[in-house]
Amino acid sequence: MKKIVVSGKTIEExxxxxxxxxxxxxxxxxxxxxxxxxxxxxxxxxxxxxKLELELIPDALEEAVHFLQDVFRTMNLKVTIEQKKERDGILFNLTGEELGMLIGRRGQTLDSLQYLVNIVANRYSNTHLRIVLDAEQFRERRKKTLEDLAIRLAERVIRSRKEVILEPMSPQERKIIHAQLQDHSKVKTYSKGEEPNRRVVIALR
Known part of the structure; x- marks a missing residue:
C-alpha cells in the first residue's frame, strides 16, 4: 500500500x-x-x-500488469502487455521474443500464468474480473486445433462405434470440444474425472 502525508491551507487543497x-x-x-x-x-x-494521510487504493488491472511484469523480469524476457476489453472479460495480449517459453506445452504455462494473474487481480477488485492471457494468437490457433480434433474423433466414434476418451484438458478447452459437437446428430460429449485430470468423452448418441 502506498501512503503519503500531505498538507495544505484547507483539507481540499x-x-x-x-x-x-x-x-x-x-x-x-x-x-x-x-x-x-x-x-x-x-x-x-x-x-x-x-495535514492528511492519503493511501492509494490499488487498481486491480494495474496490479495484474505489475505481477506479470515481475514474472517477465525474473524470466529475463522483454514482453509488452496490450489490454483489450472483450465481452466476457479483459484480454491481455502478450507480444515480444521467446514467447514459446510463456506458452508452454499445449498452452499449459500460459494457463497457469492466467490462473495466477486472475487471483492477483481479484484480490484488489470488488467485482469478479476475468482476465484472459494470450500470446502470438495462441488461443485462436489452439481453438481451431481442438475444433478440428473434435470433428475427426467424432468420425472415428461413428466408424468404430466405440467411445473416445480425450487426454485431460482445462475447463476452457473442454468447453471448446463440447461446443463444437453439441449439435452433432450422431455423437454426444460429456466430461468425467476430477480436476486436473478431467477428460472429455465422445460417444454415440
Whole structure:
C-alpha cells in the first residue's frame, strides 16, 4: 500500500496536492485527516495547515500488469502487455521474443500464468474480473486445433462405434470440444474425472 502525508491551507487543497503526487482521481485514495487546519491568533499567528494521510487504493488491472511484469523480469524476457476489453472479460495480449517459453506445452504455462494473474487481480477488485492471457494468437490457433480434433474423433466414434476418451484438458478447452459437437446428430460429449485430470468423452448418441 502506498501512503503519503500531505498538507495544505484547507483539507481540499491538501487532498488536491496528494492527488497530484499520485497522479490519480479522488476515488483511488483513502483520506485520513491527521491535523485540522486552524487560522491561529488574529487569523495569522500560529496558523496551522491541514495535514492528511492519503493511501492509494490499488487498481486491480494495474496490479495484474505489475505481477506479470515481475514474472517477465525474473524470466529475463522483454514482453509488452496490450489490454483489450472483450465481452466476457479483459484480454491481455502478450507480444515480444521467446514467447514459446510463456506458452508452454499445449498452452499449459500460459494457463497457469492466467490462473495466477486472475487471483492477483481479484484480490484488489470488488467485482469478479476475468482476465484472459494470450500470446502470438495462441488461443485462436489452439481453438481451431481442438475444433478440428473434435470433428475427426467424432468420425472415428461413428466408424468404430466405440467411445473416445480425450487426454485431460482445462475447463476452457473442454468447453471448446463440447461446443463444437453439441449439435452433432450422431455423437454426444460429456466430461468425467476430477480436476486436473478431467477428460472429455465422445460417444454415440
Amino acid at each position: 491538501a487532498v488536491k496536492n496528494g492527488l497530484r503526487q499520485f497522479g490519480v482521481t479522488e476515488d483511488r485514495v483513502k483520506v485520513t485527516v491527521l491535523e485540522q487546519p486552524s487560522k491561529g491568533l488574529f487569523g495569522l499567528i500560529g496558523a496551522k495547515e491541514a
